[in-house]
Amino acid sequence: MATTVNADPVRADREREHAAARRRRWLAEVGWKYPVAVLLVFYAAFPLAYVLSAALASSGTLTGSTELFRSVSTANVTALADTQFLTWMANTLIIAGSTSAGSVLMGAAAAYAFSRFRFAGRRGGLTALLIIQMFPQFLAFIAVFLLLLALGDVVPPLGLNSRLALICVHLGGALGTNTFLMYGFFNTIPREIDEAAKIDGATHAQTYWTIILRLVTPILAVVGLLSFVAAFGDFILARIILTSESNWTLTVGMYAWVSNELNANWGLFAAGAVIASLPILALFLILQRYIVGGLTTGSVKG
């Protein structure tokens, strides 16, 4: 508009004023948000850029590298091969993967039962789960420790220092944590779909496995991701259950790398942290749409 040639100076003036006012308004309402955004992005991303830079630094410390990405080398990454990092990574992926798969299957089955069947103890069961949900499972870690101590004498694969035992303990918390989230979602699937399948002669198992599970995929993804992340980041249970170094998960192993101030190995830590976070970052960014939806629907309606 400002480019329009106009013979009338008064009108041109007024238009200039108009444009200036609009710019002022834009600055007051929208424009200032960009510098704020830059600051916030710096705040959010700086530590991550920093760990990436330290992982690629040639020295073995998290230190002195005031200039990010001053040197780029793969020394730290290759040094990981001499440690147990890959074993821990594999352990973590196995434990978190099994926990996630088991939690999804058991949680979905329970949510299906509560959502579709009417049986004695249904209301009581839902209330009980709501109460259990409040108490995080690891609060009873002493009893878990003592239980595994006793179980180990009878069934060594379920005793202390067994990855299977840790998976079982995590699965013990699955129903309490996930049922409500899933129950709310299952209720949004119209019952008419079940009834139509039933009239067509499908058994309850066929309805569940081939119809319902497909319709609730978003919540399965959310619960799978949340249980994966929870098991991935668990420290307290992994620390007390897995005693030998070759059975450790990443939390226990990487904590051991840097917990001792005198021989903390930050270069290895940084390289390990970057590699370890990649699967989680990827999952989060792919599923972020589902996460917000899942979080709000599950708890608001629960």
Added chain:
Amino acid sequence: MAGSPRGVRGGPPDRGESHARSWRGAGWGFVVKLMLMAAVNAVGLAIVWSAYVEGSWGILAGTLALTAAADWVYFSKRSLPAKYLFPGLAFLLIFQLFTMAYTFNVAMTNYGTGHNGTQQQAVDALLIQNERAVDDAPEYPLTIVRRDDELGFAVVDDGQAMVGSSDTPLASEPAATIDGDRITVVPGWDVVDRGTLLADQSLQQQVLDLRVPVSDDADDGSIRTREGTRGTVYRSTLDWDPQAETLTDTETGVVYAARDDGRFVADDGTALPVGWEVYVGFDNFVRGFTDSNYAGPFWRITAWTFAFAILTVVTSFLMGMAMAVVFNDERIRGRKLLRTLFILPYAFPAFLSALLWRGMLNANPDYGIINDLFLFGARIEWLNDPWLAKLAIIGVNLWLSFPYWFLVCTGALQSLPNDVLEAARIDGAGWWRTWTSITPPLLLISTAPLIIASFAFNFNNFTIIYMLTEGGPRFTDTSAVLGHTDILITMIYQISGVAGGRADFGLASALSIIVFLVVGVISALTFRRTRRLEEIL
């Protein structure tokens, strides 16, 4: 939105042919079920058998009950809902409900280091600990034998070969070959020759530590060796009187009597180092509040736990909400990219973030980048000063959790009822009025359950505390390993000793129960409150 089935792939099955027509009786589903149940029963019976052998009656009964329940559930026609609930319920029962109940049980005992068995086990342990070589006892020619990782002794007594290990008392072994006065071959065992023994330091220590009981009765003593070729009988200097429940030191004559609190105590008040497990009622709870080592730290730690949880939720909610309000604006370009960048801290595994910040906050500017880069190389002891460490924890937790609230509040803002906002505008409310009196209440109602959940989560946020400061800096006025930034859950972890150190399962369980109660009461109160809020809406 995940809240509706729209946009989900799949949908109803083909409408071409009815399922009834393609029904072929018990299909492969039944076969899979049969195989799974066979496996469940096999594992269940194996555990039952092994529990029977070990004499673990609790595990035996539990396994039997669960296996029987599984069979009933999956082979009965009347238990349809249970078919879907059973697997999850079984795990929930064992690893959450049982452990919670068991926590109450342990809290009533003195279970811990020095109190971890029956009275008989304590007596046996004490008898063994106080074994000395018996004066002018006979010496036996001794051979060291090995089977996998187990070491044993083979001795010759009156021309008869006897073999035993630390777990199995000496027993006669007629099949062994005696050459001269010593044993050279034992069936089922490998003889360890002198050369191997001399070359292996750790093996020598194991041989020195090895005690092979003479019989099942700990009073009979055991065979030990000092140089690997001759064995002597060691007997305990303590004498156990099962009737009077006393242990008498045969050298000094001091009598240690069994007491109700699970210890052997002499008249002068000295106690033997090994006790046994007894029920002590609410003593652990009383001790948590009165013991000079724990009472002071307990109140300070409780106060900090509340302060930490509340401040974390308030700061991160306010920051997340402000960001959501500012950036939920269609005129801003690149909102998707911004959102992805903003939630990076949330997507990065929390334990790694906490450890990373621990490195970045190092006091020495040569090591810690925060001091070096942003504070001009000042030497600020972020993690070693009581107040700065608390500030650092809140700050790091803000960084970790503001993206969550940004996501939640953005979602909530976008689903605010438009008619309410429109009505407000028609009624003449400006943007200030809208943002102060209309939006926040609506936001709070839809996010209140999440705020409570977040509070409960942070109340027990073990990872951030332990990874960042491990509870330090230490309190100087107590000998307990507790510090200024410990919260209740890390305090319980330290006291329990599950990760090494002195264990006090009883006291730690009692403290867990206090945490159970706090979390339960808060959740119950606030859930009732939210329901009331929702009714208003």
